[in-house]
Amino acid sequence: MTTETAASNDQGERAESAEDRVRIFDTTLRDGEQAPGFSMDRRAKLCMAQALEALGVDILEAGFPQASPDDFAAVDEIARTLRNTTVCALARCQSGDIDTAARALERARHSRIHLFLSTSPLHREHKLGMSKQQVLDTAIASIEHARKYCADVEFSAEDALRTEPEFLVEIFSAAIAAGASTLNAPDTVGYTTPAEMVELFTYLRRNVRDAHKAVFSSHCHDDLGMAVANSLAAVSAGARQVECTINGIGERAGNAALEEIVMALKVRAPHFGLHTRIDTRKLFPTSRLLTQLTGQAVPRNKAVVGDNAFAHESGIHQHGMLKHRSTYEIMRPQDVGIAETTLVLGKHSGRHALRQRLETLGHTVDDDAMEGIFKRFKALADRKRDIRDEDLEALALGQDPDAAGPWHITQLTTSSHLGSGASATVKLSHEDGREVGEAAIGDGPVDAVLRAIERATGTEMTLTRFNVRAISEGGDAQGQAQMTARHAQRDWNGSSVSTDIIEATAHAALAIVNRIERQAERSTTDEYSQGRPLFDSRARGHAQQETSA
Numbered sequence: 435m436t437t438e439t440a441a442s443n444d445q446g447e448r449a450e451s452a453e454d455r456v457r458i459f460d461t462t463l464r465d466g467e468q469a470p471g472f473s474m475d476r477r478a479k480l481c482m483a484q485a486l487e488a489l490g491v492d493i494l495e496a497g498f499p500q501a502s503p504d505d506f507a508a509v510d511e512i513a514r515t516l517r518n519t520t521v522c523a524l525a526r527c528q529s530g531d532i533d534t535a536a537r538a539l540e541r542a543r544h545s546r547i548h549l550f551l552s553t554s555p556l557h558r559e560h561k562l563g564m565s566k567q568q569v570l571d572t573a574i575a576s577i578e579h580a581r582k583y584c585a586d587v588e589f590s591a592e593d594a595l596r597t598e599p600e601f602l603v604e605i606f607s608a609a610i611a612a613g614a615s616t617l618n619a620p621d622t623v624g625y626t627t628p629a630e631m632v633e634l635f636t637y638l639r640r641n642v643r644d645a646h647k648a649v650f651s652s653h654c655h656d657d658l659g660m661a662v663a664n665s666l667a668a669v670s671a672g673a674r675q676v677e678c679t680i681n682g683i684g685e686r687a688g689n690a691a692l693e694e695i696v697m698a699l700k701v702r703a704p705h706f707g708l709h710t711r712i713d714t715r716k717l718f719p720t721s722r723l724l725t726q727l728t729g730q731a732v733p734r735n736k737a738v739v740g741d742n743a744f745a746h747e748s749g750i751h752q753h754g755m756l757k758h759r760s761t762y763e764i765m766r767p768q769d770v771g772i773a774e775t776t777l778v779l780g781k782h783s784g785r786h787a788l789r790q791r792l793e794t795l796g797h798t799v800d801d802d803a804m805e806g807i808f809k810r811f812k813a814l815a816d817r818k819r820d821i822r823d824e825d826l827e828a829l830a831l832g833q834d835p836d837a838a839g840p841w842h843i844t845q846l847t848t849s850s851h852l853g854s855g856a857s858a859t860v861k862l863s864h865e866d867g868r869e870v871g872e873a874a875i876g877d878g879p880v881d882a883v884l885r886a887i888e889r890a891t892g893t894e895m896t897l898t899r900f901n902v903r904a905i906s907e908g909g910d911a912q913g914q915a916q917m918t919a920r921h922a923q924r925d926w927n928g929s930s931v932s933t934d935i936i937e938a939t940a941h942a943a944l945a946i947v948n949r950i951e952r953q954a955e956r957s958t959t960d961e962y963s964q965g966r967p968l969f970d971s972r973a974r975g976h977a978q979q980e981t982s983a
């Protein structure tokens with residue numbers, strides 16, 4: 435546990451933070467984890483804690499050690515592992531909780547005990563059954579007790595935004611005198627507004643005795659969808675610590691989303707004049723790690739890290755993006771760790787984006803040909819939610835995208851054997867009349883299906899990315915399988931949608947094999963037509979004849 439005094443450690447940092455640095459206090463593993471559906475075991479928590487340290491969070495709330503033996507063990511393990519980040523443990527204002535938190539933090543290099551006690555009239559009367567004086571006395575005694583173990587103590591006035599502001603001033607002034615160096619005013623029930631937040635933090639910073647000795651902190655919930663706005667309002671009124679979580683997970687509607695706060699401060703730096711220590715390029719991978727560990731995906735339209743955050747389907751936006759990316763994007767995807775912007779082709783897309791995508795796929799299309807392709811593309815997009823590259827290739831080659839082959843699956847059977855892998859049998863038909871059947875075993879049904887398809891088609895692939903996710907809800911939810919495989923020093927993508935994820939996987943794998951074969955066929959044709967582009971006006975008729983043969 436840290437032995438340096440709050441004064442020696444904090445004053446240097448506070449001089450800086452008072453100016454322009456906002457400390458990021460991550461509570462993904464405590465407030466985030468305590469919400470239904472987000473519980474993590476200690477292995478998952480340790481993995482997430484390491485990712486959060488790499489992300490650059492200043493303080494990581496690892497758990498509530500009094501809650502359970504596993505939470506104690508998780509905090510203890512995280513405390514032993516992290517070297518740069520302050521590891522924090524939550525405790526009620528009870529000596530038992532504080533002793534347990536201190537024990538869990540014993541081996542931390544930098545540690546903090548976070549004490550909380552409700553201060554609002556509603557909580558005092560109905561929850562705690564305590565008077566103002568009792569709340570004050572309990573908080574002070576607890577801070578003093580925690581300071582015996584740890585130089586860095588934070589005090590949170592739970593439900594602060596529904597507390598009498600004068601009482602907050604009284605308890606925060608006493609908390610500083612008792613040794614707390616961070617004062618948190620949480621909007622526990624997500625009730626407040628940005629203007630009220632500014633008013634409260636300005637008032638507290640003016641009236642709390644020795645306010646300059648503490649860092650003021652916000653902790654906002656999203657019940658009315660204002661957690662991030664409220665946190666930024668607190669910051670604009672002098673808060674220099676923000677408590678937040680990856681993907682905004684947390685009690686009820688969640689906490690303020692870390693990635694949104696950090697990117698707001700970065701993108702609008704001239705407005706806020708503040709910065710954080712977060713390595714923003716790790717935001718997306720950290721967000722994805724959390725979804726994997728909890729099994730809870732983020733909505734497509736989630737700010738910063740959702741699938742649509744850097745994806746454009748509508749033609750007018752795509753056209754703008756192709757001319758200048760700042761027309762419709764305020765940050766670069768690479769700055770949050772997303773490889774690139776995607777122009778998704780669908781029924782709202784226009785010719786500019788379609789042409790660009792076809793060119794990326796190796797098809798140079800002249801204006802006449804484009805009109806025909808565009809018409810058929812729109813008709814297809816009206817019927818199909820998910821337009822894939824193989825559909826576009828089929829359109830460009832004058833083929834029926836619904837029948838994009840040459841391989842088709844005629845039969846697929848899989849069985850899983852508990853503890854000893856799985857087996858798969860596939861039967862495939864080829865446009866040239868071949869019927870092939872193969873069986874394979876694998877670590878799981880996906881592995882077995884991939885091996886069987888490889889054998890049946892004779893196409894070797896190395897899977898480099900595989901992702902299955904639900905794209906609708908309910909008993910008949912659709913699963914989308916997306917994969918990338920390496921073949922002949924190139925990456926090939928395939929995706930498919932089905933109510934059966936194994937079937938979706940098989941179709942995605944076969945889409946890759948089909949693309950590889952069609953590409954090989956096209957290379958032969960190109961050689962034959964002496965390298966002229968397929969849709970070059972001079973070569974068009976000839977080339978189409980050759981490829982459809």
Ligand SMILES: CC(=O)SCCNC(=O)CCNC(=O)[C@H](O)C(C)(C)COP(=O)(O)OP(=O)(O)OC[C@H]1O[C@@H](n2cnc3c(N)ncnc32)[C@H](O)[C@@H]1OP(=O)(O)O
Nearest residue numbers: 465468498500501502526527528550551552561562592622
């Ligand atoms: C706003 C927040 O997010 S606060 C954090 C909330 N997180 C959690 O509650 C998750 C972990 N919690 C737990 O595992 C359990 O609630 C435990 C182990 C901490 C306590 O369990 P129990 O002892 O069975 O108590 P229970 O949870 O039913 O009730 C809470 C008790 O804590 C008291 N309490 C609540 N907050 C505080 C506080 N900040 N300081 C002191 N006592 C408090 C309540 O008055 C109640 O006391 P009582 O048992 O004397 O009536």
Ligand SMILES: CC(C)C(=O)C(=O)O
Nearest residue numbers: 550590592593620622
């Ligand atoms: C423990 C405190 C900070 C809390 O989680 C809240 O008030 O929401």
